Amino acid sequence: MATLQKIISKAKDNSNFIYRGCAFEKYDLVPTLARKLKTDISFAQYNIYSDVVKKAAERGYSEVGMNGLADGLSQHYGLSTSYLDWSYSVYVALYFAFSSYIKQFVDENILDQHIDLCKMHCLRDDFNKHKYCIYRLNKTLYDELKNQYPKLPLIVSDTDHKNERMESQQGLLSSIDSTKVNDNAKIQNSQIKILADWLQSNNPDDFLKQSGDKYSWNNETLLEKITFKLSQRDRNDLQKYLKENGAISTKLFPDFEGVKKNIEFSKDYNILRDWEIAYQEAPLNSNFTAPEDLSKMVNGNQNVINSRLNTDNLGEGEFFPFQ
Structure with a gap:
């Protein structure tokens, strides 16, 4: 690998x-x-x-x-x-490779789906362990x-x-x-x-x-x-590498399609962050997250997610945060 x-x-x-x-x-x-x-x-x-x-x-x-x-x-x-x-x-x-997977993952696993805490953890595991190829x-x-x-x-x-x-x-x-x-x-x-x-x-x-x-x-x-595979660190690094080398939607599609793709990919990535899926599992010796904060995370409270979890960083490349 x-x-x-x-x-x-x-x-x-x-x-x-x-x-x-x-x-x-x-x-x-x-x-x-x-x-x-x-x-x-x-x-x-x-x-x-x-x-x-x-x-x-x-x-x-x-x-x-x-x-x-x-x-x-x-x-x-x-x-x-x-x-x-x-x-x-x-x-x-x-x-x-990366942007195509994001779109398909959200379309198939998030949209119009009921997601509880158990499913959220399973989806996070799938997203972190996914295998791409080049x-x-x-x-x-x-x-x-x-x-x-x-x-x-x-x-x-x-x-x-x-x-x-x-x-x-x-x-x-x-x-x-x-x-x-x-x-x-x-x-x-x-x-x-x-x-x-x-x-x-x-x-x-x-x-x-x-x-x-x-x-x-x-x-x-x-x-x-x-x-x-792309660990969380790799996903963050990849955003920087792609931006530095002009491999972002608005460059690769030099028309409004590039703008559209950039917005759609950012939207999908924010969904993955809101659902605590674009996230790297914390080390075993880290502090446990309080039950009340877990509930807020499941409900998409981005402030709690950002403060408690090691979520993917946006805004340095292709994707931007929805606040």
Whole structure:
């Protein structure tokens, strides 16, 4: 299990990698469109769906005067596509992993739910022990692999600088060229599995070596999945790191969507603090909290929470306190 500091340190030490952050460790490298379709749909049918979306999007973007390539615009403006987002910035990847989890956690566990003291403690435990993941792909090594095998099914497209969101997020896209996949490939297979299977079938003496969540080629790491947790201290540090490196909503979404996301994420985080969930368990030798204060905490008395508990600090990064 990696730490936040180790992930950032690795990124600083090696600039060859691009990154993709995920809210859950179970998330694989499978595009949204593929996840929504039936498992038995062929790549030929998959292409039909993708082409329909692309042509409709191209017409729409032209009508409203948006700049940029349709594939990247669709991916960055919320359409389900056959692409995956990556970024040259590890901080952008961390932003998406953390902020996506906050939204889903609040939507599923807090809103319209009855929460008593017991459930509050369980939710706090879940929030503190949650496992995220970040993928890192060696772009330099991928380019060498692609140069050696031009028919490689994995395509990594560089930043479309006309796309404002993609530019702000230092974004790239990965996709699968379905005309080059093996016959047994499925649309819901991980992109790295499709790549590894193709290389094994077409060049068995030059395959990707897998060790756990790491794939290597020519004795170098090509792709690695890193699982990590965020303690309260890490969550506080992460806010500062993201702000210092421009990985906040109003920078990554340079339109009113960024303002909206900033307010919504702040609202959700304040809910987690009000319910004593964004909180690190106190050491065993600390003073016990009085029963009357526990009751006030459950009822969302932020003054008592702040004075008695070690809650997450807001206001130094993406999130701001609701007073």
